[in-house]
Amino acid sequence: xxxxxxxxxxxxxxxxxxxxxxxxxxxxxxRGVDQAELLDIVVDAVTEVRQALDTDxxxxxxxxxxLVDRERGVxxxxxxxxxxxxxxxxxxxxxxxxxxVIDNDANVAVLVEQRYGAAxxxxxxxxxxxxxxxxxxxxxxxxxxxxxxxxxxxxxxxxVEMDGPKCQGSCPNHGCLEAVASGMALAREALRxxxxxxxxxxxxxxxxxxxxxxxxxTELAHDGDRxxxxxxxxxxxxxxxxxxNYVNIFxxxxxxxxxxxxxxxxxxxxxxxxxxxxxxxxPSRDLVRIVPARFGAESGMLGAAVLAFEELAADHTx
Amino acid sequence: xxxxxxxxxxxxxxxxxxxxxxxxxxxxxxRGVDQAELLDIVVDAVTEVRQALDTDxxxxxxxxxxLVDRERGVxxxxxxxxxxxxxxxxxxxxxxxxxxVIDNDANVAVLVEQRYGAAxxxxxxxxxxxxxxxxxxxxxxxxxxxxxxxxxxxxxxxxVEMDGPKCQGSCPNHGCLEAVASGMALAREALRxxxxxxxxxxxxxxxxxxxxxxxxxTELAHDGDRxxxxxxxxxxxxxxxxxxNYVNIFxxxxxxxxxxxxxxxxxxxxxxxxxxxxxxxxPSRDLVRIVPARFGAESGMLGAAVLAFEELAADHTx
Numbered sequence: 001x002x003x004x005x006x007x008x009x010x011x012x013x014x015x016x017x018x019x020x021x022x023x024x025x026x027x028x029x030x031r032g033v034d035q036a037e038l039l040d041i042v043v044d045a046v047t048e049v050r051q052a053l054d055t056d057x058x059x060x061x062x063x064x065x066x067l068v069d070r071e072r073g074v075x076x077x078x079x080x081x082x083x084x085x086x087x088x089x090x091x092x093x094x095x096x097x098x099x100x101v102i103d104n105d106a107n108v109a110v111l112v113e114q115r116y117g118a119a120x121x122x123x124x125x126x127x128x129x130x131x132x133x134x135x136x137x138x139x140x141x142x143x144x145x146x147x148x149x150x151x152x153x154x155x156x157x158x159x160v161e162m163d164g165p166k167c168q169g170s171c172p173n174h175g176c177l178e179a180v181a182s183g184m185a186l187a188r189e190a191l192r193x194x195x196x197x198x199x200x201x202x203x204x205x206x207x208x209x210x211x212x213x214x215x216x217x218t219e220l221a222h223d224g225d226r227x228x229x230x231x232x233x234x235x236x237x238x239x240x241x242x243x244x245n246y247v248n249i250f251x252x253x254x255x256x257x258x259x260x261x262x263x264x265x266x267x268x269x270x271x272x273x274x275x276x277x278x279x280x281x282x283p284s285r286d287l288v289r290i291v292p293a294r295f296g297a298e299s300g301m302l303g304a305a306v307l308a309f310e311e312l313a314a315d316h317t318x
Numbered sequence: 319x320x321x322x323x324x325x326x327x328x329x330x331x332x333x334x335x336x337x338x339x340x341x342x343x344x345x346x347x348x349r350g351v352d353q354a355e356l357l358d359i360v361v362d363a364v365t366e367v368r369q370a371l372d373t374d375x376x377x378x379x380x381x382x383x384x385l386v387d388r389e390r391g392v393x394x395x396x397x398x399x400x401x402x403x404x405x406x407x408x409x410x411x412x413x414x415x416x417x418x419v420i421d422n423d424a425n426v427a428v429l430v431e432q433r434y435g436a437a438x439x440x441x442x443x444x445x446x447x448x449x450x451x452x453x454x455x456x457x458x459x460x461x462x463x464x465x466x467x468x469x470x471x472x473x474x475x476x477x478v479e480m481d482g483p484k485c486q487g488s489c490p491n492h493g494c495l496e497a498v499a500s501g502m503a504l505a506r507e508a509l510r511x512x513x514x515x516x517x518x519x520x521x522x523x524x525x526x527x528x529x530x531x532x533x534x535x536t537e538l539a540h541d542g543d544r545x546x547x548x549x550x551x552x553x554x555x556x557x558x559x560x561x562x563n564y565v566n567i568f569x570x571x572x573x574x575x576x577x578x579x580x581x582x583x584x585x586x587x588x589x590x591x592x593x594x595x596x597x598x599x600x601p602s603r604d605l606v607r608i609v610p611a612r613f614g615a616e617s618g619m620l621g622a623a624v625l626a627f628e629e630l631a632a633d634h635t636x
Contacts, residue, residue, distance in 0.1 A: 067601070077601075124466040136567075140458055147569025148442040151602045154566040159559050159597070162479050173562065173597040241480050244491065248472040249454075249567070251465025279477070279491040282395075283385070284469045 001312075002049055002060045002098075003305030004042065005105065005298075006030070008080025012298070013045045015053050016305035020116050022298070024052040035082040043095050060098050061308030062088075063105035063300035065135075067151055073102055076150075101304075101311045106153065107144050108303025109295070110137025113256050115306055117294035122253035126246045127293070128155055129259035130239070133168055134178040138250075156182065160241050177242040181235050183214040183261045190217045190231045201225030218264045229267060236268040240275025247280040247288050258293030265292065319630075320367055320378045320416075321623030322360065323423065323616075324348070326398025330616070331363045333371050334623035338434050340616070342370040353400040361413050378416050379626030380406075381423035381618040383453075385469055391420055394468075419622075419629045424471065425462050426621025427613070428455025431574050433624055435612035440571035444564045445611070446473055448557070448579035451486055452496040456568075474500065478559050495560040499553050501532040501579045508535045508549045519543030536582045547585060554586040558593025565598040565606050576611030583610065 005012040013026040026045040030038060050057050066084075067077045073089025075081065093100040110119075110127040119125040125139040136155025138145035146152050156178035157171055164175025168184060179185065191212045194202035201220045206212055220228035243255050257269065273290050280288075295302055323330045331344040344363040348356060368375050384402075385395045391407025393399070411418040428437075428445040437443040443457035454473025456463040464470050474496035475489055482493025486502060497503065509530045512520035519538045524530055538546035561573050575587065591608050598606075613620055 122466075124470075140463065145458065147602070148440070148571045149569055149601065149605060151599070152442075152567065152569035154569075154599055154602075157566040157599055158476070158563040160477050160480050162556070162559050171599060173599075238480070241477050245476040248475040249470065251467055251470035251472075253466045281469070281472055281475055281489060281491075283467065284465070284472075287467060 001305045001308045002046060002057050003301040003303070003308065004046065004060060004062045005300030005304060006042065006062050006064045006081065007105075007300070008065060011042065011045060012301045013049050014298070014301045014305065015049050015057070016302060018309065020112075020302060020306075022302075024049050030081070033082070035086065038082055039091065039095065042092065046096055057098060059308040059312050060092070060096060060100050061108070061304035061306070061311075062092070062100065062102040063108040063304040063307075064088075064102060065105045068102055068104050070103065070146070070150055073100075075102065099308075099312065099315075101308050103144075103304070103307055104146075104150070105300045105303075106135040106137040107146065108307050109135075109258065109293075109299040110139055110256070110303075111144050111310075112295055112299055112303035112306050113137075113258070113293055114139045114142075116302075117299075118256045118291045119254040124250055124252040125254050125256060126155065126243075126250055126252045127256040127258060128177075128239075128242070129293075130181070130257065130261035131183050131259040133184070134182045135259070140250075155246070158242060158245060160238065160245070177239070181238040181242060183259070185238075186214045186217060186231065186235045186261060187212055189234060190214075190228070193227050193231055197227060200227035202227045202231070214261050215263070218261075218267075221264060221267050232264050232267045233271045235261075236271030237275050239268065240272035241279065243272055243290060244276045244280040244285070247276060247284045251284045252288055255288060255290045256293050257290065258296065258299065262292045262296075319623045319626045320364060320375050321619040321621070321626065322364065322378060322380045323618030323622060324360065324380050324382045324399065325423075325618070326383060329360065329363060330619045331367050332616070332619045332623065333367050333375070334620060336627065338430075338620060338624075340620070342367050348399070351400070353404065356400055357409065357413065360410065364414055375416060377626040377630050378410070378414060378418050379426070379622035379624070379629075380410070380418065380420040381426040381622040381625075382406075382420060383423045386420055386422050388421065388464070388468055391418070393420065417626075417630065417633075419626050421462075421622070421625055422464075422468070423618045423621075424453040424455040425464065426625050427453075427576060427611075427617040428457055428574070428621075429462050429628075430613055430617055430621035430624050431455075431576070431611055432457045432460075434620075435617075436574045436609045437572040442568055442570040443572050443574060444473065444561075444568055444570045445574040445576060446495075446557075446560070447577035447611075448499070448575065449501050449577040451502070452500045453577070458568075473564070476560060476563060478556065478563070495557070499556040499560060501577070503556075504532045504535060504549065504553045504579060505530055507552055508532075508546070511545050511549055515545060518545030520545045520549070532579055533581070536579075536585075539582060539585050550582050550585045551589045553579075554589030555593050557586065558590035559597065561590055561608060562594045562598040562603070565594060565602045569602040570606055573606060573608045574611050575608070576614065576617065580610045580614075
């Protein structure tokens with residue numbers, strides 16, 4: 001099976017077997033190209049992977065960071081990709097001569113975590129991916145939850161501070177979890193500390209000309225810097241408020257935290273867990289596990305392949 | 319079929335046919351009795367309804383305001399009823415000589431709204447019941463959502479104001495939707511206005527010796543009093559923040575608002591709808607309907623009967 005993580009900046013194509021081993025990978029850039037170029041790039045990368053294999057490919061799965069109409073196989077509202085309203089599934093299937101399945105990238109990420117990763121065996125899973133923003137994926141009774149029109153599980157856009165800061169990008173809301181606990185919020189809080197406390201580790205990094213990013217905060221925190229650890233604890237505590245909400249709403253067995261920010265590990269998760277223990281309701285709070293994702297940058301590609309496996313199996317059964 | 323709404327203050331028993339018509343009702347008080355007395359009261363009320371019917375009863379459904387372990391048929395953590403950890407389903411089935419099914423009262427309320435009421439025909443439904451607190455019910459892909467251990471859908475206990483007021487009762491959290499938008503919050507805000515503005519309608523009511531309750535606010539608001547309408551608009555706006563969160567999380571077709579506070583009607587719902595239009599994400603916010611519940615005080619009894627119909631049908635199929 002071939003999985004494709006079709007991002008707005010780059011795409012990753014992988015040949016994945018039923019044990020989730022990756023046999024060949026192809027990388028391409030996708031930023032700034034038009035629709036015809038993008039389709040050519042995808043076909044080229046998939047063809048490279050097919051040719052590297054000595055077995056036939058049954059289908060190709062795509063994870064795409066946008067709202068997907070699964071009935072029609074169309075990527076709706078694709079902000080960073082020139083494929084909006086294109087019948088992507090059918091066009092790609094014709095170009096490749098293979099069955100094609102498509103879904104939102106967060107949906108396929110939670111799918112692979114629930115089938116093979118940190119939430120394996122759990123029937124009810126909440127996943128939050130902390131990057132620039134906060135993405136969300138839900139598994140309900142063993143199946144990915146998409147909502148009535150596929151727009152569900154926007155888990156980063158839950159208000160936890162009614163009169164809080166304006167949320168990011170096209171979100172019109174204020175005080176969303178994304179606005180206060182994402183990678184952007186982490187960098188913003190770190191910059192605030194760096195400016196207010198020039199003698200802190202963050203302050204010295206700023207004075208030394210370094211850009212204050214989430215990755216830098218994590219690096220300094222792992223080196224033992226107090227100011228960086230405090231900022232991670234602040235973000236982790238806010239994250240915990242959001243997780244406590246989802247624990248009360250879903251009573252899940254597992255909450256999986258992925259995305260780049262999870263590089264901070266327990267420096268982020270321990271304050272989050274402590275907050276859930278203080279704020280969420282019994283018995284849900286005592287039962288839930290809050291764990292880092294198993295699959296990082298490859299979760300979209302792997303999840304897209306898992307989706308393709310499952311949909312092909314379902315078609316054969318039907 | 320017989321449905322029983324087993325509340326901490328009173329119980330309502332009804333004989334309900336497959337068209338949801340109620341043929342006989344029995345009322346009893348349940349406050350302050352011990353376990354043996356409660357079971358006797360239930361048996362007596364169900365027997366009264368059975369004897370009033372000229373047809374056989376197939377089963378009895380119970381809606382109970384507590385955490386229910388449906389596998390074992392046990393009411394866990396029943397705060398206001400002396401039946402915690404009793405194998406209620408089996409004991410009651412033996413006493414009545416009939417099949418018995420039990421579930422949480424909010425779960426059966428959303429069930430009857432989705433099958434026969436304000437959310438008829440919808441596959442994805444969020445229900446909030448605004449009384450003293452805020453209860454919640456969820457329908458996901460046509461089925462009631464209960465979470466991994468039956469403790470899910472605590473929809474009133476979602477924080478919308480991280481550093482907000484302490485929540486009610488045994489909830490350890492701060493700034494839950496229940497803490498800022500329930501009937502208790504409505505009465506609290508109205509009292510604040512009544513004390514601060516003695517010349518307002520609320521102020522005059524307080525000076526006249528009336529107790530400032532949610533029902534009084536609604537009465538004054540329907541009579542056109544500005545201060546009462548403003549308080550309802552404040553609560554409706556906060557409610558809208560919570561509904562917007564659920565719209566982003568679930569992408570539901572319908573959000574149903576029930577409970578005593580919905581007597582305020584559009585004086586509460588219009589500000590909530592306006593807030594959802596401002597805060598929630600497209601396309602979910604444009605698709606969702608926000609409507610009052612169809613069934614009020616009888617939703618628990620009716621929903622318990624619907625549950626009994628469905629479980630009996632499932633048993634016959636299996």
